[in-house]
Amino acid sequence: MIKPGKIIGIIGNGQLGRMSAIEAKKMGYQVYVYGPGTETPAGQVSDIEVDGHYDDINKLTLFAQGCDVLTFEFENIPAISLEAIRAVTPIHPDPSVLEISQNRLGEKNWFEANGFPTTPFEEVRSAEEVGSTVKKWNTRAVIKTLTLGYDGKGQTKVDPGSDFAAAWKSAGVQTAILEKWVDFDHEISVIVARNESGEVVTYPVFENIHRNHILDTTIFPARLEKPVKRQARELAKSMAEKMNLIGLLTIELFVTSDGRLLVNEIAPRPHNSGHVTFDVCPVSQFQQHIRAICNLPLGNTEPLTPGVMINILGDSWTDGEPNWKHLLSMDFVNLHLYGKLDPKPGRKMGHVVKSFNGTDFSDVDRIRRILKIPHLDL
Ligand code: AMP
Numbered sequence: 001m002i003k004p005g006k007i008i009g010i011i012g013n014g015q016l017g018r019m020s021a022i023e024a025k026k027m028g029y030q031v032y033v034y035g036p037g038t039e040t041p042a043g044q045v046s047d048i049e050v051d052g053h054y055d056d057i058n059k060l061t062l063f064a065q066g067c068d069v070l071t072f073e074f075e076n077i078p079a080i081s082l083e084a085i086r087a088v089t090p091i092h093p094d095p096s097v098l099e100i101s102q103n104r105l106g107e108k109n110w111f112e113a114n115g116f117p118t119t120p121f122e123e124v125r126s127a128e129e130v131g132s133t134v135k136k137w138n139t140r141a142v143i144k145t146l147t148l149g150y151d152g153k154g155q156t157k158v159d160p161g162s163d164f165a166a167a168w169k170s171a172g173v174q175t176a177i178l179e180k181w182v183d184f185d186h187e188i189s190v191i192v193a194r195n196e197s198g199e200v201v202t203y204p205v206f207e208n209i210h211r212n213h214i215l216d217t218t219i220f221p222a223r224l225e226k227p228v229k230r231q232a233r234e235l236a237k238s239m240a241e242k243m244n245l246i247g248l249l250t251i252e253l254f255v256t257s258d259g260r261l262l263v264n265e266i267a268p269r270p271h272n273s274g275h276v277t278f279d280v281c282p283v284s285q286f287q288q289h290i291r292a293i294c295n296l297p298l299g300n301t302e303p304l305t306p307g308v309m310i311n312i313l314g315d316s317w318t319d320g321e322p323n324w325k326h327l328l329s330m331d332f333v334n335l336h337l338y339g340k341l342d343p344k345p346g347r348k349m350g351h352v353v354k355s356f357n358g359t360d361f362s363d364v365d366r367i368r369r370i371l372k373i374p375h376l377d378l
Contacts, residue, residue, distance in 0.1 A: 002069045002294035004028035009067030009089070010042060011035065011060075012074030013049070015338040015348065016270045016286075017042030019278060020073060023287040029294075034063045035074065041338040042073070057084045064088040071247060071293050073269055075101060076148060092293040093247035093268040100243070101266050104146050104177045111263050114242050116235065118263045119254070120180040127168035133178050134158050140181035143171045155213070157181070182262060184254035188222050189273040190236035193288040194245045196295040202233040203285065203301040206273040208252075209376060214346065217364075217376060218309040220276045228259055235261060248289040250274065272311065272348070279334045279353040280307035306358035312350040314343035316371045326370045330363060332356065 002008070004027050010017045013035035021031040021042055031046040036053055043049030048066075052059040054077045064070060064085040071092055079102075082095035100110050111118040122133045124143070134141050138160055145154035158167045158178075187208045194200045207222035208215055222229060236251050243249070250271035252264045274285035283291070283299025291298055316322045328335060337350035352367055361378040368375060 001296060006030070006068040006294075007032055007066065008290065008293070009034065009063060009070040010046070011054070011070065011072040011077060013037060013040035013042040014073060015041045015350075016073035018045055018338055019275070019284075019286045019336075020071070020270060020289055021045045023284060024290045027287070027290065029290070032063065032067055034060065039339075039341075041340060044339045054078060054081055057081055060085050061088055064091075069293055071269075071289070072098065075267065075269070093243075093245055093249070097243050097245060097247075097249070097268045101268055102147060104144055104265070105175075107265060108177065114239075116239060116263050117261060119182055122178045123175065124178045125175050127164040130158060130168055130178055131164035134160055134162070134164070137180055142179050142181060143167060143176050144179060145171065145173050145176055153213075182254045182256065184262075185257045186222070186224060186255040187252065187264075188224070188232060188255055189250055189252045189271060190232050191248060191250050191271060191274045191277075191285050191288075192233075192236040192240040192245070193248050193285075193292045193298055194240045195292045195298060196246050199298050200237050200240055201288070201298045201301050202236050203274065203277060203281070204303065205229045205232050206276070208273050209378075211374070211376075212346070214313070214348075215272045215311055216373070217311070217378070218273045218276055219378070220280065220303060220307050220309070224255065225259070228255060228261070232261055235263075239266070246295075247292050248285060272351075273309075275336070275351050276307045276309040276353050277301075277303070278336070280305050280355050305355040307353050307355045308361070308364055310352045310354075310364065310367055310371070310373065311348060312337075312352065312371055312373075313345065314347040314349055315345045316349070316373065317343035318345075318372065322371050327352065327367065330354075330366065333363075333367065 007030045009032045011034050013033050018041040024031050032048040033042045033046040034050045124130050140159050143156040156167050156171050189206045191203045204221040207219040209217045250267045254262045270285045278284040280303040332355045334353045
């Protein structure tokens with residue numbers, strides 16, 4: 001067990017690191033953060049902020065030597081860096097888990113090999129292979145780059161009548177994955193935590209609504225039939241056990257119109273959809289993550305009240321700063337800002353959590369108007 005007072009090293013310095021650090025500090029840990037830049041979202045709330053690149057093995061090794069346990073909040077850390085630091089200080093989740101999630105093809109193959117249902121896919125290496133597969137499927141599909149894709153980046157949609165050469169050119173890669181387009185009813189996620197003692201907990205299911213491929217709103221708990229939710233949580237638990245996970249894992253899934261679950265992707269870390277737990281659960285995803293990597297007992301996951309999370313992107317600053325006074329004059333509203341200085345369009349600047357009765361979304365409309373976010377039918 002890594003006791004409170006010890007030093008937790010977080011690799012990555014964004015908002016996920018920031019909120020993990022806040023929870024770790026709450027429990028009396030010291031937090032060191034590593035990543036490029038200074039005065040970063042995580043660095044601002046940590047004891048020590050090291051400005052370094054993820055491929056600077058010497059600097060990373062020095063950083064690791066100063067910590068009692070390591071974790072990461074950024075997924076694209078080179079495998080060679082991870083191998084170097086794991087020899088110095090324990091790192092959770094294990095780099096092998098991170099490696100599964102770093103490459104979409106490896107991830108999909110892992111799901112299939114371990115019996116987790118996923119979207120039909122093919123590895124493709126040319127416009128001709130894209131064309132023949134889309135024609136064989138006779139349905140819309142999406143070309144995804146194998147690495148570095150997030151928030152819809154690195155994705156190109158194709159239809160049986162598309163110009164495959166142009167689509168392949170815009171993907172701009174030598175190898176990619178082609179996925180059948182899923183006509184889903186809902187997008188959901190499940191967050192599971194497991195510690196070294198083998199204790200496992202899952203949060204209730206999060207219902208996620210994306211806009212322009214970026215998460216816009218999370219409704220918690222999801223408005224779905226109980227058996228589907230139970231099945232999703234069981235799937236998450238079984239995945240955590242199969243991976244021998246220590247830490248937190250988020251699983252994003254599609255729910256099809258006939259109630260089937262298809263795993264879209266996984267992330268071995270806290271997740272945007274779980275931000276709502278910070279305000280409505282006795283133990284947030286961030287605290288759960290800290291408890292899991294330190295082998296402390298895991299905490300309760302059931303919410304004290306239903307909640308809605310709305311992301312605040314840089315777009316909300318287009319005509320000047322949002323009116324925080326109007327926002328915070330509302331009841332049961334919590335504002336989180338990540339300490340980022342330049343609000344660019346599409347950049348995640350913060351989020352709002354509104355606890356509510358689970359059915360009346362009228363205040364969500366008001367929050368969206370204040371933040372100049374387009375209306376969403378809930
Ligand atoms: P991803 O980066 O794979 O999570 O994709 C971002 C978003 O694009 C997802 O949350 C979905 O809304 C949409 N998307 C990705 N893949 C598919 C697919 N095969 N079928 C339908 N929608 C998809």
